[in-house]
Amino acid sequence: MELIVLWDIDHTLIENAGVSKEIYAAAFTALAGAGPGEPARTEGRTDRLIMRDMFQRNGIAEPDWPAVEAALTSAGADRLHDLSQRGTALPGVRDVLKEASVHSGWVSSVLTGNIAANARVKVSAFELDSLLDLSVGAYGADALQRPGLVAVARERAQRLRGVPDDVPVVLVGDTPRDVEAALATRSGIIAVASGVHSVEELAAAGAQAVLPDLTDTERVLRILETFAAH
Incomplete structure (x- = not known):
């Protein structure tokens, strides 16, 4: 799916x-x-x-x-x-991105407030860029508010990868704004308490799934597959 x-x-x-x-x-x-x-x-x-x-x-x-x-x-x-030198890829990220990148029928990219150039700097600093389809991502210059980025990414996935317009979208992020963007665009959301917001805060914001981190690759993939099945 x-x-x-x-x-x-x-x-x-x-x-x-x-x-x-x-x-x-x-x-x-x-x-x-x-x-x-x-x-x-x-x-x-x-x-x-x-x-x-x-x-x-x-x-x-x-x-x-x-x-x-x-x-x-x-x-x-x-x-x-x-x-x-100072930063790091967070625990579990490399494994889950690798699995998502090779999953049949999935497009795995980014939705970020960073401009495209700095998004690439940040993922390439930890050699994550090869695990993401960055050309179909949505970036901080593409819209003023975060919900507007979802349509940008969907349009790019359609135009560049031939993805039908009814394919589900899932956001994965660590802030209530990620949750709000998903809810506003009827996208799925996996909220991750790896930033400053707690599991409780993210659940209260309306996230459909909340994880403490991305270390459980199988669990993350199972949740993503449930969204794909809708």
């Missing part, structure tokens, strides 16, 4: 060890000429919203998006080595 599986990156697939906040700060500094007064607020937001919020909170007019995206791209590329 066919399925589109879309994985969040930060705190779902990888631990970035603070590098994400450094990327936003560096991009802000490059554009504003001075550092931000406080760190970026992330928590499942898209890069468009994260950077807009930083400029607003610091009382600075938001630059045009192409300039912001270019600054984020440069800052991310500069920190690939730091990320690979």
